[in-house]
Amino acid sequence: RYAFTVMANITVYGLAWLLLNFQVDQPDRTEHLGIQDVPIFRNLSLIVVGLGAVFSLIFHLGTKEKPYPPGSLPQPEESMSLLQKEPTNLPQPLLMWKDWLLEPAFYQVAVLYMLTRLIVNLSQTYIAMYLTNSLMLPKKYIATIPLVMYISGFLSSFLMKPVNKWIGRNLTYFVGIAVILAFASWVALTKEMGAEIYGAAALLGAGSATILVTSLSMTADLIGTNTHSGAFVYGAMSFTDKMANGLAVMAIQNLHPCPTELCCPECVSFYHWVMVLVTGGIAIAAIASLCCIMVWPIRIRYRE
Numbered sequence: 001r002y003a004f005t006v007m008a009n010i011t012v013y014g015l016a017w018l019l020l021n022f023q024v025d026q027p028d029r030t031e032h033l034g035i036q037d038v039p040i041f042r043n044l045s046l047i048v049v050g051l052g053a054v055f056s057l058i059f060h061l062g063t064k065e066k067p068y069p070p071g072s073l074p075q076p077e078e079s080m081s082l083l084q085k086e087p088t089n090l091p092q093p094l095l096m097w098k099d100w101l102l103e104p105a106f107y108q109v110a111v112l113y114m115l116t117r118l119i120v121n122l123s124q125t126y127i128a129m130y131l132t133n134s135l136m137l138p139k140k141y142i143a144t145i146p147l148v149m150y151i152s153g154f155l156s157s158f159l160m161k162p163v164n165k166w167i168g169r170n171l172t173y174f175v176g177i178a179v180i181l182a183f184a185s186w187v188a189l190t191k192e193m194g195a196e197i198y199g200a201a202a203l204l205g206a207g208s209a210t211i212l213v214t215s216l217s218m219t220a221d222l223i224g225t226n227t228h229s230g231a232f233v234y235g236a237m238s239f240t241d242k243m244a245n246g247l248a249v250m251a252i253q254n255l256h257p258c259p260t261e262l263c264c265p266e267c268v269s270f271y272h273w274v275m276v277l278v279t280g281g282i283a284i285a286a287i288a289s290l291c292c293i294m295v296w297p298i299r300i301r302y303r304e
Contacts, residue, residue, distance in 0.1 A: 017143035097232040117241035122278035153209030176210025184280025
């Protein structure tokens with residue numbers, strides 16, 4: 001699932017790079033974003049929506065569902081746990097959705113997942129403004145930098161399984177956070193960047209992929225054999241992260257120094273420090289949340 005999500009994003013940013021890099025029919029072509037680039041983003045939107053519609057149609061027409069005969073049971077693999085556990089003969093009580101609200105581990109994982117999503121989503125949201133308004137880089141960078149981020153994240157995801165087996169989930173997450181902090185430190189200490197921004201983007205992409213995949217694995221650890229109520233857990237995690245992201249964007253935009261215009265001299269440093277805070281600042285909070293999980297490991301206490 002994550003691999004195809006990354007492939008979809010790589011496709012989008014690859015198309016954006018092609019459209020921005022080959023503007024052959026624009027006599028007023030410039031290196032920076034402007035009103036003349038509106039048709040490019042319009043065409044990009046139409047292409048993306050068209051591709052999505054085509055593949056959705058292929059899925060609905062090409063996927064055949066086999067309904068269960070009356071009175072039959074679903075296939076065994078549909079009721080298996082997400083994580084293989086040792087067989088046991090002791091009956092285990094079912095954990096319903098309201099029981100999760102009494103589990104401390106539920107809130108531990110929810111906070112960590114929320115902070116992870118804040119880092120990933122806010123950095124992706126504000127990277128374009130940081131590149132164009134703070135670093136004053138040409139507009140092609142708003143396509144190539146996210147492309148580098150996703151490619152580095154995709155490549156680093158192949159290391160997740162062996163690294164998890166070697167050092168465990170908690171330390172794997174810590175390694176990802178350390179990479180995020182390295183990116184934040186690089187951005188904080190460097191006011192101007194050229195080609196070295198690609199190295200910083202690779203760090204951000206690899207770190208973001210590491211913490212995102214690991215936090216999802218921790219959610220699966222939390223659910224364990226309680227797959228019948230797993231949808232509530234994933235839904236609650238998703239709801240929490242979307243609420244937090246929306247509130248964070250509103251707060252950042254309310255602090256914008258020039259809300260009545262596209263950009264002013266003050267917003268040059270504004271987006272610079274936004275990138276530092278949404279990565280490094282939230283990463284410090286994520287480390288605190290990770291420490292809580294290391295002190296009180298993820299486990300279901302309802303059955304004790």
